[in-house]
Amino acid sequence: MSLKIVVLAKQVPDTRNVGKDAMNADGTINRAALPAIFNPEDLNALEQALRLKDTHPGSTVTILTMGPGRAAEIIREGLYRGADNGYLLTDRAFAGADTLATSYAIATAIKRINNCDIIIGGRQAIDGDTAQVGPQVAEKLGLSQITYTEEIISVDEATRRITAKRHIDGGVEIVEGPLPIVLTVNGSAAECRPRNAKLVQKYKRALGSQEKAAITKEGAELPYADLYEKRPYLNIAEWSVADVCGDIQECGLSGSPTKVKKIENIIFQAKENKTLTSSDDEMEGLIVELLANHTIG
């Protein structure tokens, strides 16, 4: 017996290291200044999946991501670390999706993958920080969920029960529940293993069809074109709404109950301030002043 595991992963702009050039003068985001990365907690989720594959021989790990053609990069990164395959959900109809419409698309894709035992993703993505997609996917699939997972302790294939440690407010909790199940993994979980050199060699030419089209757009030849027929695993599968039999009304903007009314660049009211140097006189003066007005006791 073995497990069929799907890892939900997202390509995100690296919002953690936003420099001064990240915002345009008009208050919009300068996406070019932010590198696209593998969402950090999705890497923690991938590690938990790969550990299950290590301890349950014959298990498969599938990466499922949603985004534009260049998000195939996420699947390659997964393959380099030990995933078996991946699917990129990509369709213009997905554009403008809020978390509910995103969850709908992902849930329909998981149904198409079929017979999954464990669906696992990061707790939240660093571009939205909502932590909503995991539980919403679980609800749409009618499955139970374990959020804020720190470690999968065991999976008993005979009883089809999973035991996991959760990181909750002010403590930890050990919970057990039935398969199939949706898990979201906390950033405090084990870090993801690095890329495996052999797997990088094996998969480095893996491309999605949009990536191939981008290369050949200007009339250029696709390098090593014959490889893609000889080695089918180098073709990263792309799915549209139609491929997953989704209802287009439930996708993208039309499937999103929430609307963005307004986006503002944040400007804080500047205060008048006193500027000091670190000289002994000025530091002592500050302490004396704060003591005198009872700011410090």
Add this chain to the structure above:
Amino acid sequence: MNNIFVYCEIEGTTIADVSLELLTKGRKLANELGCQLEAIVAGNNLKDVEKQVLPYGVDRVHIFDEPRLFPYTSLPHTSILVNLFKEEKPQICLMGATVIGRDLGPRVSSALKSGLTADCTQLEIGSHEDKKAGVTYENLLFQIRPAFGGNIVATIVNPEHRPQMATVREGVMKKEILDENYKGEVIRHDVTKYVPEADYVVNVIDRHIEKAKHNLKGSPIVIAGGYGMGSKEGFDKLFELAKELHAEVGGSRAAVDAGFCDHDRQIGQTGVTVHPKLYIACGISGQIQHISGMQDAGIIISVNNDPNAPINTIADYVINGKVEEVVPKLIKYYKKNSK
């Protein structure tokens, strides 16, 4: 019908502070909308629990008392909210942006196909014009939250779907008792009518809740360090200063990511919100995501060797200097001058 509902989180038999903060906010929104405020409490052994919530101006409290409802698990609490909301048709539902609220909220919103906005920092009532459709919606909940790593603020509305759902972090709203003797209706529901037996599939087999190691949220003086502290050893200097000043120590997201301090000390949009009378920011540049968690501090001192650090614009005192020089001097002169 069409009232404001607050899901009250519970630890043992005590309602969480964040829920009381939301009841306070919910009361104000209800007054503005001319509707009632209702609370939901689900747990075990909830005799007299209404006494904890009614003083916040709750008109009706819905109690679901059954041994398997505490500790919290996702499915039974989801069924309670989904089935109750199908009957009551609330216009707004608020819950804490806690581990529980962030597990429960999305599941409920998915089942009801209603929108949910996470981690709101402000909630307001207003009107929204959909220019394309030529429709104006009155009395919508404006769900305001920082987005994109805290670099922008977005106002989100749910024009068509109900309830309008939002989560809010602890400490963002202020809790305030309206009237110790506020009279509200208490409804004790038959849990079996709301929760199918099949929902009790996930079992909590062990649980350790530790009392918080610090009181960052309630401390009158907070000293916070950023990436500019340079190292964990550098950061530890702040604890020395904190000991002298009877302060608590927090960190920016960058300091937490770099491993300088524990995750539970993170101040900002995705961490703790603080309202101290004195805030000393050391080596913090002041990303918006950080500032949104401390801007209400009474007096702000910024220690930074970059005179253009964004945090300086909201500071009352700016010390242009190296943190490793300034912090020991503050300790030294405090010791010398305090009696």
